[in-house]
Amino acid sequence: VQLVESGGGLVRAGGSLRHSCQASGFTLHAWTVARFRQAPGKEREGVSAIGSKDQSTADLESVKGRFTISRDFAKNTVYLQMNSLKPEDSAVYYCAGVGSWTLADWAPTLRESEYDLWGQGTQVTVSS
Helix, strand or coil: CEEEEECCEEEECCCCEEEEEEEECCCCCCEEEEEEEECCCCCCEEEEEECCCCCCEEECHHHCCCEEEEEECCCCEEEEEECCCCHHHCEEEEEEEEEHHHCHHHCCCCCHHHCCEECCCEEEEEEC
């Protein structure tokens, strides 16, 4: 049972990347999946999360309008599409998951302590 990430890399400011998180060994259908990121010298922060009940999302204010989280049930994968990237978006990005039934009203959350399954982390670097 694990979350496998892909899609990090190096991009210029204003560019785009798609970060993928695929479940292995289980199905994501009833799971809330999020992305967190951690830049050097900073605390890890929640970026975006998608619930399983109605695909509602929770997003960090600074990425609204630029990042979109979505789910492909057939591929058992959750994507984070990152557009208009800025140098301050540079960080290690982590996929995280939790059974939606453990969350109040099955609502997506950016609270790190709620998540109990984590991916390996993927570096995203945005050059100016």
